Amino acid sequence: MTAHVEHTDDHAPDAVLRGRPGVILLIACAAQFICVLDVSIVNVALPSMRESLGLSPAGLQWVVNGYALTFAGFLLLGGRAADLLGTRRVFLAGLTLFAAASLAGGLAVEGWHLVAARFVQGLGGALLVPTTLTVLTTTFTRPRARARALAVLTAAAGAGGALGGVFGGLLTGLLGWRWVLFVNVPLGTVLSLAAAGALHGTARSVLRGRLDLLGSLMVTLGTSALVAAIVMSEGHGWTSVYTLLLLGAAALLLTGFLLWERRANHPLVPPAVFRVRPVMTANTLALLTSGVMPATMFFLSLHLQYVLDMTPLRAGVAMLPGAVGVALGAAAASRLIAVLGPRLLFLTGSLLTAVALAWLSGLPPDGGYAGHVAAPLFLSMAGLGMAGLPLTLTAVAGAGPDRAGLASGLLNTSKQLGGAVGLAALVTLATTRTAALTAAEGTSADAATAQGFGLALQVAAGVLLLAGVCGLALPRVARVDPASAATPPPHDAA
Numbered sequence: 001m002t003a004h005v006e007h008t009d010d011h012a013p014d015a016v017l018r019g020r021p022g023v024i025l026l027i028a029c030a031a032q033f034i035c036v037l038d039v040s041i042v043n044v045a046l047p048s049m050r051e052s053l054g055l056s057p058a059g060l061q062w063v064v065n066g067y068a069l070t071f072a073g074f075l076l077l078g079g080r081a082a083d084l085l086g087t088r089r090v091f092l093a094g095l096t097l098f099a100a101a102s103l104a105g106g107l108a109v110e111g112w113h114l115v116a117a118r119f120v121q122g123l124g125g126a127l128l129v130p131t132t133l134t135v136l137t138t139t140f141t142r143p144r145a146r147a148r149a150l151a152v153l154t155a156a157a158g159a160g161g162a163l164g165g166v167f168g169g170l171l172t173g174l175l176g177w178r179w180v181l182f183v184n185v186p187l188g189t190v191l192s193l194a195a196a197g198a199l200h201g202t203a204r205s206v207l208r209g210r211l212d213l214l215g216s217l218m219v220t221l222g223t224s225a226l227v228a229a230i231v232m233s234e235g236h237g238w239t240s241v242y243t244l245l246l247l248g249a250a251a252l253l254l255t256g257f258l259l260w261e262r263r264a265n266h267p268l269v270p271p272a273v274f275r276v277r278p279v280m281t282a283n284t285l286a287l288l289t290s291g292v293m294p295a296t297m298f299f300l301s302l303h304l305q306y307v308l309d310m311t312p313l314r315a316g317v318a319m320l321p322g323a324v325g326v327a328l329g330a331a332a333a334s335r336l337i338a339v340l341g342p343r344l345l346f347l348t349g350s351l352l353t354a355v356a357l358a359w360l361s362g363l364p365p366d367g368g369y370a371g372h373v374a375a376p377l378f379l380s381m382a383g384l385g386m387a388g389l390p391l392t393l394t395a396v397a398g399a400g401p402d403r404a405g406l407a408s409g410l411l412n413t414s415k416q417l418g419g420a421v422g423l424a425a426l427v428t429l430a431t432t433r434t435a436a437l438t439a440a441e442g443t444s445a446d447a448a449t450a451q452g453f454g455l456a457l458q459v460a461a462g463v464l465l466l467a468g469v470c471g472l473a474l475p476r477v478a479r480v481d482p483a484s485a486a487t488p489p490p491h492d493a494a
Contacts, residue, residue, distance in 0.1 A: 021139055021140060021145075023198050024136070024139050025139075025140075025152060027135075027191060027195050027198060027199075028132040028133075029152055029156035030156070030187070031131075031132050032128075032129060032153055032156045032157050032160065033157070033159060033160040034160070034184060034188075035071075035098070035128050035129050035160070036156075036160030036161050037160040037161075037163060037167065038102075038121065038125065038164075038184070039067060039071070039160075040164030040165060040297070041167055041168040041171075041180050042181075043164065043301075044169045044172055045180045046060050046064075048176070048177035049114065052177065054111060055111040055114075056111075059115060062115045063114060063115055065227075066119045067121055068416070068420065069122065069227050070120070070122030070224070071123075071416060072126075072223055072224070072413060072417060072420070073122075073223045073227070074127070075129065075413045075416065076216070076219055076223075076268060077216040077219075077268070078090065078126040078131065079134075080216075080269075080409060081127065082127075082130055082131040083134070087138070087199065088195070088199040090131050091128065091131045091132075092196065094125070094127025094128035094131060095191055095195065096124075096192060097121075097123060098125055098128060098184065099124075099188025099189065099192070100120075101117045101120035101124055102121055102182065102188070103182070103184075103185050104117040105117030105118060105121065105181040106185075107178075117181075130409040130412055132153065135199065136150060136153060137396050147334050147389065147393060148334045150393060150396075151331060151333050151334030152330070154389050154392060155326055155329075155331065157388075158293070158326030158329075158330065158381065158384065158385050159323045161297070163323050165316035166319065166320060166323075167180070168180050168316065169313040169316040170313065170316075173313050212261075212266055212267055214260060215257055215261055216268055218254070218257040219253075219257045222252075222253030222254035222257055223413065225249045226247070226417065227416070227417065229246035229247045229250060230421055232246060233428070269410070278397065278474070279394075281473045282392075282411060283395065283410055284414075284470070285470060285471055286391055286414040287414045287415075287417060287421075288467045288470065289350070289387065289422075290414070290415040290418030290422060291418055291420075291421060291423050291425070291426065292384065292422065292460050292464065293381070294419050295422055295423050295457075295460060296377070296380060296381075296457065297322065299457065300315075300318075300319060300322075300373065301316075303373075303450065304369075304373070307446050307449055308369070318369060318373065318374070319377065322377045323381070325378040325381030325382035325385065326384060326385040327385065328385065329385025329386040330385040330386070330388065330389060331385075332382075332386060333345060333385065333386045333389040333390075334389065336348075336386070337389060337390065337393065341476045342391075342393060342474045342475055342476075343390070343471060343474040344476075345387070345389070346386075346390040346471040347471050347472070349383040349385070349390075350387050350464045350471060351383070351464075352379060353379075353381075353387065353461075353464045354464035356376045356377075356379035356380035357380050357457050357460050358461045359375075359376040360380060361453075361454040361458045363454055364450060365444065365446035366446075383464075387467075390471075390474060392411065394475060395411045422460075422463075426460060429452075429456045429459060430456035431452065432452075433448075433451060433452040434449050
């Protein structure tokens with residue numbers, strides 16, 4: 001496919017998206033932020049939800065995991081839909097669905113109402129997240145401007161993950177649990193109005209290809225079964241009948257998906273994508289490293305509350321250095337990428353996070369906050385903020401401009417699956433270690449908990465070291481051809 005350069009200014013948007021690039025960047029980052037934020041914003045509100053709606057422990061689990069299931073399961077479909085149906089149309093549809101489901105969840109009068117709303121909310125997020133990356137890659141066409149924009153998007157996503165507990169604690173404490181959902185309604189309304197004005201399509205064009213509905217169904221059900229198996233393993237174990245049945249279903253569906261994509265006329269994921277080494281390298285590294293942030297935040301939240309006796313609100317505020325670290329790390333990455341290239345930048349970020357996690361793993365049961373928590377938390381998240389940009393740039397550049405949504409869907413699916421697998425594995429490791437130490441005589445509960453968390457964080461540090469070595473397979477230079485990136489796909493009309 002031949003592409004034509006229409007703009008040479010580093011900050012000029014393509015014709016497909018009219019409006020100031022800064023406004024478009026703000027819209028994309030805000031959408032990414034609220035979608036990632038909603039993965040964890042409900043955690044602090046769960047006790048209040050249980051008391052208000054009479055939810056069982058299993059019901060509370062599905063309040064959290066219902067969102068994660070549909071969010072991870074529909075990311076590929078959302079990314080491909082953005083490529084085929086147009087970013088503006090899919091962005092507004094996802095945002096509307098997300099806000100409407102948030103309103104329904106906040107108005108829930110029965111537990112199942114809230115759980116159902118969270119499932120639908122995840123679907124809206126799955127349409128939004130890959131579309132935000134497509135919006136930016138078709139707006140910022142020059143490599144340096146694109147790197148800066150993607151660094152800001154990475155920071156927004158990281159801040160959303162790190163600030164969920166903070167915002168959840170504030171809203172629940174001041175206004176009640178329903179506002180952790182209601183808050184998305186005014187935010188979604190403002191974003192919809194802004195997006196409707198800033199994102200305009202070119203002249204209507206013929207849709208290239210059709211959505212692969214059978215492939216979408218298989219990959220969505222397969223991915224959902226895999227995430228559900230991981231979730232079930234926490235309560236039932238990896239060898240339980242439920243977990244094994246779900247794993248078997250996931251293997252069958254995902255294998256069927258790969259076989260179908262080889263013969264489909266309009267495949268959801270063209271087989272050629274799997275032969276593009278930069279794309280597959282970026283996705284493999286995302287799978288390997290994405291469990292580190294949620295696991296670190298999970299362990300610290302429990303340590304601060306149960307070992308250091310902080311309230312949920314104080315614990316949320318105490319994790320603010322993580323959000324600051326992600327933001328500063330991503331900002332530094334946008335400048336360092338041109339000097340170090342993706343390979344060395346990813347290696348630097350991975351090593352910084354590994355060293356910080358090793359430091360953090362020495363959590364003493366009676367240790368202070370500043371030296372034992374705040375400093376290593378800041379450095380570990382700064383390293384992750386630096387390491388995220390090279391993966392995004394590599395995945396998008398390798399897939400090409402007409403498959404930016406697909407590349408985003410693949411990368412975000414890898415992140416969600418990696419996060420679920422990593423969190424489940426590290427939590428299991430920490431729990432097993434804590435139980436063994438608690439059973440031994442002479443070990444206090446606080447000391448056993450701290451050592452269990454410490455072992456899991458040491459393993460996470462080892463994973464980051466391994467990822468840094470594997471990252472040597474990334475390209476030395478972010479080879480983004482301005483000509484190939486400048487023209488959006490002609491089917492990307494509103």
